Amino acid sequence: MKLPHFDYQAPASLDEAVALLVAGDGGARPLAGGQSFVPIMAFRLAEPSMLVDLRKIPGLDQIEIGDEGVRIGAMVRWRDLLDDARLASALPLLPAAIDHVAHYQIRNRGTVGGSLAHADPAAEMPTIALTCDAVIDVIGSKGKRSIPAADLFTGPLMTSLDSDEIITSVLLPAWPASRRWGFQEFSRRRGDFALAGIAVFYDEDASGVVANAHIGAISVGDTPLRLSKAEAALNGRKIDEATLAEVAAVASGEVDPNGDIHASARYRKALVGTLLSRALSAAANRKA
Numbered sequence: 001m002k003l004p005h006f007d008y009q010a011p012a013s014l015d016e017a018v019a020l021l022v023a024g025d026g027g028a029r030p031l032a033g034g035q036s037f038v039p040i041m042a043f044r045l046a047e048p049s050m051l052v053d054l055r056k057i058p059g060l061d062q063i064e065i066g067d068e069g070v071r072i073g074a075m076v077r078w079r080d081l082l083d084d085a086r087l088a089s090a091l092p093l094l095p096a097a098i099d100h101v102a103h104y105q106i107r108n109r110g111t112v113g114g115s116l117a118h119a120d121p122a123a124e125m126p127t128i129a130l131t132c133d134a135v136i137d138v139i140g141s142k143g144k145r146s147i148p149a150a151d152l153f154t155g156p157l158m159t160s161l162d163s164d165e166i167i168t169s170v171l172l173p174a175w176p177a178s179r180r181w182g183f184q185e186f187s188r189r190r191g192d193f194a195l196a197g198i199a200v201f202y203d204e205d206a207s208g209v210v211a212n213a214h215i216g217a218i219s220v221g222d223t224p225l226r227l228s229k230a231e232a233a234l235n236g237r238k239i240d241e242a243t244l245a246e247v248a249a250v251a252s253g254e255v256d257p258n259g260d261i262h263a264s265a266r267y268r269k270a271l272v273g274t275l276l277s278r279a280l281s282a283a284a285n286r287k288a
Contacts, residue, residue, distance in 0.1 A: 032114030074113025131216030140165035182279030248273035
């Protein structure tokens with residue numbers, strides 16, 4: 001399909017980009033990788049008056065790793081994350097999840113900021129941000145602000161961003177080296193959107209008792225989900241067959257997905273439990 005008519009600008013600074021969005025009076029939209037938004041435009045599900053391309057703005061494509069954690073610029077591409085060997089130890093859950101993003105052509109162009117702003121509950125990055133208690137930095141006409149991931153996603157493809165705000169980076173807090181983690185996703189074909197997915201991490205004491213459990217679910221809600229009941233069921237337990245079965249059952253009961261042509265709601269609920277059990281088994285058996 002043909003794209004609708006729109007004006008195009010490629011500003012050289014964040015201030016210029018924000019000014020263009022303000023002048024657009026709600027009709028202008030920032031463009032990062034464009035891997036989701038451009039197809040949406042082609043289907044005429046969005047008809048912005050202007051696209052404000054962020055590709056020429058310096059400083060948005062950096063990955064910084066320090067004491068506070070991993071800070072990822074909004075224009076960092078998926079391939080940049082997969083190519084950065086430091087993440088294997090600094091935050092291994094992230095590259096494990098990003099390896100499931102679409103196909104290599106998409107990973108060459110798609111961006112972290114674009115995915116967070118698009119807020120697709122079937123995408124990996126929004127759920128990773130939510131699971132990891134990430135904080136998203138944005139800038140707009142009212143200045144800068146930081147938004148906890150839990151407050152960013154408000155509905156299907158909806159966020160709490162104002163129309164003149166641009167995501168500049170996301171901070172994922174630092175991980176202890178001993179943290180255990182797992183990621184599982186199931187799709188009909190590799191590269192397709194997941195029918196369901198699970199991201200999990202936890203800490204444990206010297207006797208193997210779980211604490212600080214974080215469990216996120218992909219593609220089983222209108223937004224990315226944190227499974228707080230499953231987290232509570234896991235905390236204070238050791239990973240064994242009984243724990244896996246109980247926590248998986250809690251997780252399956254906690255989600256209320258919609259069915260579609262790809263999978264029924266019942267199937268997705270069952271899949272959540274199965275994937276969580278597998279992710280926890282992998283976490284328990286993974287060398288710290």
